Amino acid sequence: MNDQIRISEIFGPTIQGEGPLIGRPTIFVRTAGCDFRCVWCDTLYAVLPKYRHEWHFMTANEIVERVDALAGHQPVLISLSGGNPAMQPLDSFIELARERGHSFALETQGSLHQPWFSELDWLIVSPKPPSSQMTAEWPAVEACMAAAGKHTRCALKIVVFDDADYAFARDAARRFPETPFYLQTGNPTVTAESEDADLPDLAARFRWLSEKVANDRWFGVHVLPQLHVLIWGNKRGV
Amino acid sequence: MNDQIRISEIFGPTIQGEGPLIGRPTIFVRTAGCDFRCVWCDTLYAVLPKYRHEWHFMTANEIVERVDALAGHQPVLISLSGGNPAMQPLDSFIELARERGHSFALETQGSLHQPWFSELDWLIVSPKPPSSQMTAEWPAVEACMAAAGKHTRCALKIVVFDDADYAFARDAARRFPETPFYLQTGNPTVTAESEDADLPDLAARFRWLSEKVANDRWFGVHVLPQLHVLIWGNKRGV
Numbered sequence: 001m002n003d004q005i006r007i008s009e010i011f012g013p014t015i016q017g018e019g020p021l022i023g024r025p026t027i028f029v030r031t032a033g034c035d036f037r038c039v040w041c042d043t044l045y046a047v048l049p050k051y052r053h054e055w056h057f058m059t060a061n062e063i064v065e066r067v068d069a070l071a072g073h074q075p076v077l078i079s080l081s082g083g084n085p086a087m088q089p090l091d092s093f094i095e096l097a098r099e100r101g102h103s104f105a106l107e108t109q110g111s112l113h114q115p116w117f118s119e120l121d122w123l124i125v126s127p128k129p130p131s132s133q134m135t136a137e138w139p140a141v142e143a144c145m146a147a148a149g150k151h152t153r154c155a156l157k158i159v160v161f162d163d164a165d166y167a168f169a170r171d172a173a174r175r176f177p178e179t180p181f182y183l184q185t186g187n188p189t190v191t192a193e194s195e196d197a198d199l200p201d202l203a204a205r206f207r208w209l210s211e212k213v214a215n216d217r218w219f220g221v222h223v224l225p226q227l228h229v230l231i232w233g234n235k236r237g238v
Numbered sequence: 239m240n241d242q243i244r245i246s247e248i249f250g251p252t253i254q255g256e257g258p259l260i261g262r263p264t265i266f267v268r269t270a271g272c273d274f275r276c277v278w279c280d281t282l283y284a285v286l287p288k289y290r291h292e293w294h295f296m297t298a299n300e301i302v303e304r305v306d307a308l309a310g311h312q313p314v315l316i317s318l319s320g321g322n323p324a325m326q327p328l329d330s331f332i333e334l335a336r337e338r339g340h341s342f343a344l345e346t347q348g349s350l351h352q353p354w355f356s357e358l359d360w361l362i363v364s365p366k367p368p369s370s371q372m373t374a375e376w377p378a379v380e381a382c383m384a385a386a387g388k389h390t391r392c393a394l395k396i397v398v399f400d401d402a403d404y405a406f407a408r409d410a411a412r413r414f415p416e417t418p419f420y421l422q423t424g425n426p427t428v429t430a431e432s433e434d435a436d437l438p439d440l441a442a443r444f445r446w447l448s449e450k451v452a453n454d455r456w457f458g459v460h461v462l463p464q465l466h467v468l469i470w471g472n473k474r475g476v
Contacts, residue, residue: 013452015461022260023460025451072455199437203468210469213263214251217310222261223253230441231448
């Protein structure tokens with residue numbers, strides 16, 4: 001219960017802008033620290049050690065208190081993001097927050113698994129495509145799914161910037177034919193340095209991806225943009 | 239089987255831009271004719287009698303043939319829209335298309351119900367808010383839900399342009415506490431006459447609605463824009 005959890009930011013309520021819970025009001029708990037360095041990472045402030053002075057060590061209880069205050073002491077969907085939240089000892093936080101009625105979605109690249117994945121409501125695994133310059137390791141992704149067990153709902157989400165990413169996504173969907181599958185348009189203008197989203201570019205990328213999927217008659221998939229750039233541009237939540 | 243169905247357009251595959259099936263590849267079957275005249279209707283060509291010369295009477299078999307050709311003879315999600323598709327004799331079409339493996343979502347304002355609502359996979363009822371200058375009749379909406387029965391999944395979707403619409407939506411959510419509930423940003427620039435979507439306006443409306451929901455701590459809802467304006471602007475599908 002006294003494990004220290006490395007936190008980058010806690011903010012909300014806002015609207016989940018991605019994946020299977022798109023549109024859902026949620027509070028984000030963003031952990032700090034990551035085992036990846038995706039070239040287009042939009043949350044470098046939660047990844048790079050040079051931002052370490054901005055991070056907080058918090059106990060499970062402190063995080064729950066903060067979430068409760070933001071949620072007006074109502075049960076809410078908590079989105080656990082990062083960085084890679086699978087690096088943090090989140091089990092006691094999840095247990096404590098669940099006692100208060102909260103529910104949980106965790107998003108991770110699928111490089112690390114934890115036994116407490118089975119305590120989540122949703123596990124969204126987002127293996128990184130070639131444009132990230134990272135390498136997805138499928139056995140590790142499979143281990144994440146296995147750790148989720150039967151109770152936790154799983155989804156796969158692949159960011160697609162280009163044709164190579166799209167081919168990667170097609171392969172990923174073949175590997176996990178039973179798992180709900182989400183394609184998400186990459187958004188190169190979202191960086192820690194720029195604040196305004198390029199909406200025509202976002203629309204063009206969504207159109208491009210939608211047309212590829214339609215032309216391929218790939219019907220067992222979801223195609224979504226990142227809605228949160230509509231809400232807060234590229235500004236940090238809090 | 240020889241019932242004539244009034245069709246405005248059949249197009250796709252494209253991406254469903256709204257509601258619980260947002261992001262899903264789908265083929266639209268848009269019926270012609272409507273019992274409502276919403277002031278901000280974006281498909282007047284499927285509503286007003288002056289467009290009648292553009293409409294087609296088609297049999298169930300003719301519609302299935304067209305859908306199959308567009309889908310490359312693969313099973314696909316068919317989105318039944320209008321106009322008000324509840325005005326058409328769609329039962330034999332649904333039966334025939336289901337034999338080919340297709341699935342169905344129907345969107346209607348909830349003014350009319352049909353026994354074949356129970357044959358759908360999804361029924362999305364979209365009662366019209368005050369800004370439409372129409373009046374939602376709750377007993378009729380309830381009759382639609384009842385007609386859906388236990389097999390068909392129901393959702394409510396309310397378009398929100400302004401504070402009065404938002405209050406209407408809050409009331410609707412209280413009337414149907416068990417039904418998945420979607421708020422959708424109104425998009426006044428989408429008309430049959432204009433082709434380009436005003437993306438900054440769309441973003442501002444989505445931000446406004448998201449902030450209202452967050453400020454009210456209304457957590458049991460989904461807030462979504464209309465994604466299809468990103469795909470095809472305001473142009474007609476086909």
